[in-house]
Amino acid sequence: MEKHTSSSVHFRLKLLTAAAQMQSALGIQDLGQLYHKPLRDAHGTVVVSCVCAARSAKVSALNSRWAPVAKLRRRVLSEDNTMADLLMASVHDQIAYHQVYQQ
Incomplete structure (x- = not known):
């Protein structure tokens, strides 16, 4: 039994x-x-992300839009490294991890 605090x-x-x-x-x-x-x-913000393959190109949730992965790769991190910048910079790694895991 695990000890839970x-x-x-x-x-x-x-x-x-x-x-x-x-x-x-x-x-x-x-x-x-x-x-x-x-x-x-x-700033100490921590984000835990999920990777899921899209079954459809249509997304009707929130303010979502599709962008090519190649376009995301060209984005350069700014000096202050906001969470949005970090997320964009890690998208390719997250997709690659998901693809390897699926195999």
């Missing part, structure tokens, strides 16, 4: 709540595979 239970509850909110906002049940490396910016 109140902080670990609280963290797990927050993760489950975030997953449920993402499922609701995106209108999908399968959020995909959890990426193995959390992203951290200079």
Whole structure:
């Protein structure tokens, strides 16, 4: 039996709540595979991302739009490394990890 501290239970509850909110906002049940490396910016923000293959080119959730991966690769990180910059810079690595994992 694992020893659970109140902080670990609280963290797990927050993760489950975030997953449920993402499922609701995106209108999908399968959020995909959890990426193995959390992203951290200079301000201490931590983002845990999921990678999922799109079954359709149509996305009706939130303010989403498709962009070619080649265009994302050309983006250069700024000096302040905002979370958006870090996410964009890691997209290719996340896709590659997901493809290797699927094999």
